[in-house]
Amino acid sequence: AQSVTQLDSHVSVSEGTPVLLRCNYSSSYSPSLFWYVQHPNKGLQLLLKYTSAATLVKGINGFEAEFKKSETSFHLTKPSAHMSDAAEYFCVFTGGFKTIFGAGTRLFVKA
Amino acid sequence: EADIYQTPRYLVIGTGKKITLECSQTMGHDKMYWYQQDPGMELHLIHYSYGVNSTEKGDLSSESTVSRIRTEHFPLTLESARPSHTSQYLCASSAGTSGGAGEQYFGPGTRLTVT
Structure with missing residues (x-):
């Protein structure tokens, strides 16, 4: 069975420090993986996607993620957090006719 | 900017009323x-x-129904x-060529409150 696990429900960082949001998946299919961001009272916006091309994926707003098949991971990173990055982040898996959302990670950014 | 729209954005309604949440792309x-x-x-x-x-x-499971005419x-x-x-209801669309593959574009959501 396919599944997506976001390992942290909350992450808190200081402005200017690196961000790491962790996502693991489980699937017997070749997955497509996405990261979405949701700001308060807004819809979801695509940050980046992996669809079996380059394993290091660059997205918008300085975010990137690396697909590691051996670790079944797709962690989201950013070198330097900005206050505007504070939001909810969802890791999403599609494969085998299923789309599965992770539970979300809320990122707090301290001044 | 994705071209997917939801109306209304916010709705407060009394128990027993019939409501339709619109989504267009x-x-x-x-x-x-x-x-x-x-x-x-989570969603x-x-x-x-x-x-x-x-x-x-x-x-x-949801008591709601949908149509796609x-x-x-x-x-x-x-x-x-x-x-x-x-709850909040989010509509999305995708052009995936097989199954659920492909990125989804989301509307801004409708926040529904039933009193």
Whole structure:
């Protein structure tokens, strides 16, 4: 069975420090993986996607993620957090006719 | 900016009323989805459609119904609203060529409160 696990429900960082949001998946299919961001009272916006091309994926707003098949991971990173990055982040898996959302990670950014 | 629209953005309604949440997209996508999201919680798929006259129930049981008479339009209806229906409803569409593959474009959501 396919599944997506976001390992942290909350992450808190200081402005200017690196961000790491962790996502693991489980699937017997070749997955497509996405990261979405949701700001308060807004819809979801695509940050980046992996669809079996380059394993290091660059997205918008300085975010990137690396697909590691051996670790079944797709962690989201950013070198330097900005206050505007504070939001909810969802890791999403599609494969085998299923789309599965992770539970979300809320990122707090301290001044 | 994705061309997918939801109306109303906010709705407060009394118990027992019939409501329809509108969702439209101008991207010509075949696949459309409805998700329910409680505050601070994950998204749950409640309905999806792979094209005109195609509708399926999602992973989370819902008392709502949907229709897909036109490609661009995917309304969700609650025949008799209850307080347990209070939630945020997000509509999405995708042009995935197989199954669920492909990125989804999301509307801004409708925040429904049933009193």
